[in-house]
């Protein structure tokens with residue numbers, strides 16, 4: 001089982017869109033895939049048409065008092081399951097702090113699922129907190145969607161700096177560009193000449209595309225309602241590039 | 248997921264459209280795609296999975312391929328293999344519980360596709376008020392298509408309800424409403440139905456001789472019947488021997504050759520001399536070609552056990568030995584296959600088959616040709632039995648390996664004769680006799696294997712320049728010697744068991760008195 005966290009401190013950069021599309025593409029390969037919606041907003045759950053609610057509550061889940069398997073929901077796609085969000089996740093840091101080893105918590109919760117799933121995608125909320133540290137510890141890959149602007153690059157630097165300081169986990173950090181708008185000069189420049197502090201930058205990037213926005217109305221991955229579209233193709237390329245890194 | 252899905256037979260007179268509309272009364276049902284899927288059922292040549300009561304099937308659905316191994320009758324899921332391709336052999340799988348389980352059923356035998364089905368699937372979904380799928384339904388039409396150009400035969404329709412994780416309540420409601428329709432439950436007998444359509448009956452193959460003889464049959468006729476059955480087994484195992492992946496094919500092929508030779512030589516004066524000689528030579532040549540292949544096969548299987556006590560460094564060092572042996576095997580196999588593919592071979596086999604199948608008597612019948620087979624059988628078996636005892640009694644703790652080797656051969660001859668003629672004796676007598684033989688034959692067989700294996704390793708050492716490998720090989724030889732010593736020390740007891748007074752009286756009754764009292 002490989003754990004892929006989609007993370008950025010910044011909000012609204014396309015984390016959830018990435019998580020939903022990639023996990024769907026992974027499941028299309030025939031891999032048993034779980035998407036865990038860690039964001040109290042429940043956007044990933046919404047895209048899957050599943051109520052953002054954990055029976056018994058998020059606290060019990062985090063404390064290990066609920067069997068994860070009991071609250072997982074099958075999505076409309078054969079090999080893709082979702083662990084829904086719960087509004088109480090806004091207190092995630094508190095939940096974690098009340099456990100013995102907050103850093104190791106997510107890892108531990110996911111342990112029993114190793115038999116069942118080939119991939120677990122974590123859709124993370126935008127913040128830096130105890131919860132994100134627990135994510136860093138659990139993840140094999142930290143996928144960082146980054147908008148090609150100077151400000152966003154600074155944020156990426158901050159994330160790297162933080163990870164270095166913490167020195168937790170073993171995650172490979174893989175940034176990639178999102179919402180790339182070819183009309184903007186700065187976007188073009190950065191994508192063509194990525195900064196040297198991004199040696200692991202993935203080649204694939206996701207352009208700014210209206211299909212991605214339309215995921216909200218269709219409540220489905222792009223490949224379902226716009227299979228031939230450019231955005232669908234780009235998510236596929238991203239997954240193709242990422243897949244071998246997971247072996 | 249598959250393990251708790253529920254399948255029903257849709258009877259022929261039940262329309263699919265009515266079925267859907269009756270579901271729509273209670274649920275919001277969406278028609279999804281119509282797809283064509285394939286299913287391939289696998290088994291070994293000798294139907295080991297079938298006999299074990301399980302089914303190994305590959306589902307091709309769109310681009311996805313899944314492999315399931317399930318309990319036959321209820322179709323209960325044993326394992327969903329995380330594989331996209333059925334392995335030929337259990338040994339190709341990664342080490343682990345599944346490999347072990349599969350190996351315990353199919354051993355070293357090869358899995359091959361036995362029958363293929365086409366399945367036309369209409370997928371349906373029950374959705375909730377968010378249009379979210381909460382239960383899946385499949386209406387599957389099963390078809391057997393003999394070939395591309397021939398029409399498919401319908402094998403029946405099935406309805407399957409598949410739960411979606413986390414929506415157990417919805418599943419229960421849909422299931423209840425389908426149960427109300429009183430559809431019969433589907434047992435997982437699609438493989439059987441398909442095999443029937445294909446005209447194959449599963450479990451049919453046997454490498455046992457099962458030759459039914461009439462005691463008063465002339466010996467010539469009986470011997471031809473025995474030889475014909477042996478030829479049949481050879482033919483059944485020829486294609487698999489040529490492929491060479493599943494070592495049991497060659498093994499059965501080779502055993503049949505040995506039995507053929509034994510029949511030609513032991514059952515004397517029955518076939519015309521020139522025929523006996525000609526085919527004895529032919530099969531002797533074939534047998535010699537199989538020897539190195541089989542010896543290496545057995546050795547390579549055993550090598551794993553031999554290595555176990557060695558530690559990982561020595562195991563590593565044995566890599567050159569493995570490679571050398573594989574190479575030797577491949578060369579030996581190649582020679583053997585060349586022969587099997589030759590025109591000469593085919594011609595010989597054809598003539599042999601024609602000869603055995605003809606009821607024509609020769610102008611100058613051999614001396615025993617017309618004798619009642621039971622008399623000849625009694626005589627031959629008793630004679631070999633006496634010979635075996637004579638040789639066996641002469642064995643002491645100091646006897647040479649060669650003497651034991653000869654003894655092993657004599658016991659083999661005895662065993663084969665019993666197999667040829669077993670239908671002439673009461674089943675219980677035969678069973679007792681073979682049981683008495685088994686322990687001793689195992690002991691002699693093991694001695695022989697250990698000898699052969701030591702010789703293989705020594706042969707390798709002679710031409711090996713890798714010091715580490717030589718050192719590891721010497722360890723193996725040492726452990727082979729220890730084992731040989733141990734097995735040798737057990738011989739006396741095994742032999743004494745066999746040569747007991749009790750057994751002797753039993754055998755007398757069987758081969759001297761039984762037919763006399765007829």
Ligand SMILES: Nc1ncnc2c1ncn2[C@@H]1O[C@H](COP(=O)(O)OP(=O)(O)OP(=O)(O)O)[C@@H](O)[C@H]1O
Nearest residue numbers: 011012013014015016017126179207208209212213
């Ligand atoms: N490549 C894109 N092109 C156009 N719009 C996009 C793209 N990616 C995401 N969006 C839109 O941007 C918004 C934010 O995307 P998304 O929810 O995936 O980001 P996020 O990082 O998960 O946000 P949050 O931090 O709030 O969880 C959504 O409305 C989404 O439809």
Ligand SMILES: [Mg+2]
Nearest residue numbers: 015016039043
């Ligand atoms: Mg989000």
